[in-house]
Amino acid sequence: MTIRTGAQTARRNEITWALLFILPSIIGFLAFFAIPSVRGLLMSFTNWDLLRPAKFTGIANYIKLLSDKEFLHALRVTAYYVVLNIPLQTVIALGMAVMLDRFTKSTAIRGILILPWLLPNIIVALLWLWMLDPTLGFINQVIMSLGFERQPFLGSVTQAMPTIAAINIWRHAGYTAILLFAGLQNIPKDVYEAAAIDGADERQMFMGITLPLLRPVLIFVLVTSLIGSFQIFDTIVITTKGGPVDATRVVYWYIYEYAFVRFKMGYAATISVALFLILITITIIQMRYFNADSSDLD
Amino acid sequence: MRLRFNALAIALVMVSSMLIAACGAKAPAAEPTAAADVAAEATAAPAEEPTAAVAASADAVTIRYGLWDGNQQPAYEACAAAFTKTNPNITVKVEQAGWGDYWTSVQTGMVGGTAPDVFTNHLAKYPEFAAKEQLVDIQPFVERDGVDMKQYLPGLADLWGRDGKRYGLPKDWDTVSVVYNKDMMDKAGVTVEELNNADWNAKDGGSFGQIIKKLTIDSAGKNALDAGFDKSKVVQYGFVGGGSGGAYGQTQWSHWAVSNGFKFNDGLYATKYFYDDPKLAETMQWYADLNLVEGVAPTLADVKSLGATALFTAGKAALTTDGSWMIGSYVKDAKFVTGFARLPKGPEGRKSMFNGLADSIWVGSKHQEESWQWMKFAASPACANIVGSYGVVFPAIQSGVDAALKAYGDRKVDVSAFTAQATEANGTFLFPVTDHASEIGPIMDATMDSIMLGEKPAADALKAANDEVNALFQ
Structure with a gap:
């Protein structure tokens, strides 16, 4: 008979409790991520059309993907969106965060900033769809009352994607600002004091202190918003449905179209796998390049 | 769910x-x-219990019946009530959802096991459902009960058969006509007779094109025929088309194109489309140039945002073309005198698409016999007369058409433009039923949009699209 020490029992209890606490997450992870992912991967090797049993087709879908010009177009359109979205959103958010940090401690203002992010994406998209309507929309009424020509916005091949990017910047900038603001609060104030004594001005302090010390948070924000940005879908479903023509046919819409409009679930899964590989590569590069896990504070 | x-x-x-x-x-x-596997399987398994439970007691069956046109719902609810009177053991539950949601829910319902027993089907949709073994072949039922296919207007029943199998009984039909704003015509001095006798060609629009111009007014009060007309300041468009029309252009461009000598393909279940026909290209170019060059029609963006019907009923445009199922909406929503005129005479005469809906039985239905009974009734003279009396759509059976005509007549609505088109020799062409419709759709949507937006000349865009479409059949 082994004799348990008090420490061992406590440790065992701790593990039991720990497992219990993470149980909901584990179930969620398995049911909504792990199992669907594996099934999706398997699906990508079949010709499943939703209604009839799937047939294994080997790498036929992958071969088709390599010569799929529309897939390349979808990637290009998605990249265009990311380029429109991320830099502007991050700069605006950083500006808001610095102002929050320097000028106000008001929680009310912080609350207002994340308000757009608290609204469901669908609501945001509908709201802007109506406001930007070419004939009845509020924005066009304002534009016309100022004496300018009304704009088609989401109905134009050239304006649709910048418009969608603007909608999502509006939605996400405040939330991103709050994340960055939290990072700013972790920067010790004495560093600024020391810099002030040395005669540094605001700009020098921002470039020399704020930016370098904010790097881990900034990278976290960049990585997550970049991945999120690649997954642009809901705004497009509501506003343009991939159009006009194919101006906003981003990868996610392309996947949706294959799966639920064209009933080619197998091929849709193949595109998803390809997108996954692309995203994981980008993320690894980002993490490596920015040394995400170390701060200049160390 | x-x-x-x-x-x-x-x-x-x-x-x-x-x-x-x-x-x-x-x-x-x-x-x-x-354990999570169990959970995943539980979600994947179709919900079979409720229907199975009902099936156990043969004398109380509820049939779920799906349709997308909310305007027709009261008519079919009345049919369902009449049906239950003669078949007391069968109740029909009518479920309605708008076009987009309707098809999504039918399709996901087939996968998840919750699709309606009987649902209104469309010619662009049924061949794929049939190919994927989702529809009951009703030919054995038809033969057993001796349903007379001759009771339906000619051509309608054939659209729903393939290789000796049958997937639907026709319920109604539709044609396309010109819809006009009488007040605007009066102001511009255009008579209904002029409109009814107008001709059309793809080069300059013919006399119909002149009427459109005459009805287009800028902010200075000049019409598009006047010198000094400013197309950037149009306050009233002469025409609004229903958008780019995608693969079929049923109410948008098919009547123009076919009256110009275009044909979609070589008939039922053809394996080759002729979208690269120059006749279609010049038609589409004329149609797009109404906005792009002439400025006598609103932009595609405007049409997409509100819909042509809304633009028309809001008094933004004088003429449009639409299908007979929309008659009631125009009469009800327009705050001005509105009417329906014949399509203009093209080089090949007046041509309208002749389309019809039918009900289909889902293979997953637990009550196929009862479903068949309901479907048979919905396509019978009894139901056709009821539906006709509501005056929302033309039933597929002549007595129903007569009932509809009487209903429209009672409301003082002249719908002869639609019926004359349907009965005229060579006045109609059938909806192009083929395989691969769900893949042709996105290709042609993008192509027609690109033409309408002036991104590409019609001839180039259609040539490329046609290659892509025909490659689907290889």
Whole structure:
């Protein structure tokens, strides 16, 4: 008979409790991520059309993907969106965060900033769809009352994607600002004091202190918003449905179209796998390049 | 949906309780995977219990019946009531959802096991459902009960058959006509007779093109025929088309193109489209240039945002073309005198697409016999007369058409433009029924949009699209 020490029992209890606490997450992870992912991967090797049993087709879908010009177009359109979205959103958010940090401690203002992010994406998209309507929309009424020509916005091949990017910047900038603001609060104030004594001005302090010390948070924000940005879908479903023509046919819409409009679930899964590989590569590069896990504070 | 969610919830509760029990004994490392599998399977399994339970008692069956046109719902509810009177053991539950949601729910319902027993089907949709073995072949029922196919207007029943199998009984038909704003015509001095006798060609629009110009007014009060007309300041468009029309252009461009000598393909279940026909290209270019060059029609963006019907009923445009199922909406929504005129005479005469809906039975239905009884009734003179009397759509059976005409007549609505088109020799062409419709759709949507937006000349865009479409049949 082994004799348990008090420490061992406590440790065992701790593990039991720990497992219990993470149980909901584990179930969620398995049911909504792990199992669907594996099934999706398997699906990508079949010709499943939703209604009839799937047939294994080997790498036929992958071969088709390599010569799929529309897939390349979808990637290009998605990249265009990311380029429109991320830099502007991050700069605006950083500006808001610095102002929050320097000028106000008001929680009310912080609350207002994340308000757009608290609204469901669908609501945001509908709201802007109506406001930007070419004939009845509020924005066009304002534009016309100022004496300018009304704009088609989401109905134009050239304006649709910048418009969608603007909608999502509006939605996400405040939330991103709050994340960055939290990072700013972790920067010790004495560093600024020391810099002030040395005669540094605001700009020098921002470039020399704020930016370098904010790097881990900034990278976290960049990585997550970049991945999120690649997954642009809901705004497009509501506003343009991939159009006009194919101006906003981003990868996610392309996947949706294959799966639920064209009933080619197998091929849709193949595109998803390809997108996954692309995203994981980008993320690894980002993490490596920015040394995400170390701060200049160390 | 709710049922699936419940199944998941129960599975999760079971899984958690299992795990909690397991926690007391040994390390539960291996458990969650297996348990979550159970959960996943529970969600994947179709919800079969409710229908099965009803099937057990043969004398109380509820048939779920799906349709997308809300305007027709009261008519079919009246049919359902009449049906239940003669078949007291069968209740029909009518479920309506708008076009987009309707097809999504029918399709996901087929996958998840919750599709309606009987649902209104469309010619662009049924061949794929049939190919994927989702529709009951009703030919044996038809033969057993001796349903007379000759009771339907010529051509309609054939559209729903393939290789000796049959997937639907025709319920109604539709044609396309010109819809006009009488007040605007009066102001511009255009008579209904002029409009009815107008001709059209793809080069300059013919006399119909002149009428459109005459009805287009800029902010200075000049019409598009006047010198000094400013197309950037149009306050009233002469014409609004229903958008780019995608693969079929049923109410948008098909009547123009076919009256110009275009044909979609070589008939039922053809394996080759002729979208690269120069006749179609010049038609589409004329149609797009109404906005792009002439400025006598609104932009595609405007049409997409509100819809042509709304632009027309809001008094933004004087003429449009639309299908007979929309008659009631125009009469009800327009705050001005509105009417329906003949399509203009093209080089090949007046041509309208002749389309018809039918009901289909889903293979997953637990009550196929009862479903057939309801479907047979919905396509019978009794129901056709009821539907006709509501005056929302033309039934596929002549007595129903007469009832509809009487209903429209009672409301002082002249619908002869639609019926004359349907009965005229060579006045109609059938909806192009082929395989691969769900893939042709996105290709042609993007192509027609690109023409309408002036991104590409019609001839180039259609040539490329036609190659892509025909490659689907290889």
